[in-house]
Amino acid sequence: SYELTQPPSVSVSPGQTARITCSGDALPKQYAYWYQQKPGQAPVLVIYKDSERPSGIPERFSGSSSGTTVTLTISGVQAEDEADYYCQSADSSGTSVVFGGGTKLTVL
Amino acid sequence: QITLKESGPTLVKPTQTLTLTCTFSGFSLSTSGVGVGWIRQPPGKALEWLALIYWNDDKRYSPSLKSRLTITKDTSKNQVVLTMTNMDPVDTATYYCAHRPAGIAVAGHFDYWGQGTLVTVSS
Numbered sequence: 001s002y003e004l005t006q007p008p009s010v011s012v013s014p015g016q017t018a019r020i021t022c023s024g025d026a027l028p029k030q031y032a033y034w035y036q037q038k039p040g041q042a043p044v045l046v047i048y049k050d051s052e053r054p055s056g057i058p059e060r061f062s063g064s065s066s067g068t069t070v071t072l073t074i075s076g077v078q079a080e081d082e083a084d085y086y087c088q089s090a091d092s093s094g095t096s097v098v099f100g101g102g103t104k105l106t107v108l
Numbered sequence: 109q110i111t112l113k114e115s116g117p118t119l120v121k122p123t124q125t126l127t128l129t130c131t132f133s134g135f136s137l138s139t140s141g142v143g144v145g146w147i148r149q150p151p152g153k154a155l156e157w158l159a160l161i162y163w164n165d166d167k168r169y170s171p172s173l174k175s176r177l178t179i180t181k182d183t184s185k186n187q188v189v190l191t192m193t194n195m196d197p198v199d200t201a202t203y204y205c206a207h208r209p210a211g212i213a214v215a216g217h218f219d220y221w222g223q224g225t226l227v228t229v230s231s
Binding site for chain 2: 001031033035037042043044045048054088089090093094095096097098099100101102
């Protein structure tokens with residue numbers, strides 16, 4: 001079955017830039033989406049269609065795509081950004097939803 | 109304002125069938141392009157997509173769980189129901205329902221989520 005691969009963890013100091021990658025063979029054909037999940041809470045959409053930001057999401061969150069890899073970038077990381085981040089896309093046919101394994105962002 | 113809320117049993121026994129209901133407001137499942145999906149998350153683990161039902165009653169299932177899942181909708185009640193058969197302790201998880209907005213992509217994404225409901229499978 002189709003998989004999206006994320007690094008298990010990323011650590012950054014406050015004010016630095018965090019980059020979280022997500023790799024998958026179908027990503028050149030399918031949009032990617034990113035969710036932030038804090039402990040005990042439901043996921044929150046932070047990026048859709050590779051690089052679009054929903055209303056209410058801070059500008060420091062951005063997304064990009066290059067080939068089979070998409071990247072979530074958080075510029076000027078704040079303590080409140082510490083959370084798990086999940087990428088989501090679809091398989092090559094576009095009919096099955098797939099989530100990545102998640103990346104724990106630690107703000108040092 | 110879109111809201112969704114999951115309801116159902118908190119404890120089921122192995123081999124039983126789980127039935128979860130998602131009750132939503134702020135949108136209609138008869139609106140073209142809209143859908144409702146189910147996603148689960150075992151304690152301490154990653155999100156896993158289960159099923160998705162569209163405004164036109166088209167349905168999609170996770171390939172690995174397809175044989176155990178059924179998703180239906182009741183547009184008049186603003187509800188979506190997920191059933192999962194033959195429950196096992198490994199199915200212990202928080203189950204979320206979520207709104208899938210209209211868009212170009214077939215599968216799409218989820219922009220509003222319920223709070224989730226923890227289902228424990230144990231004898």
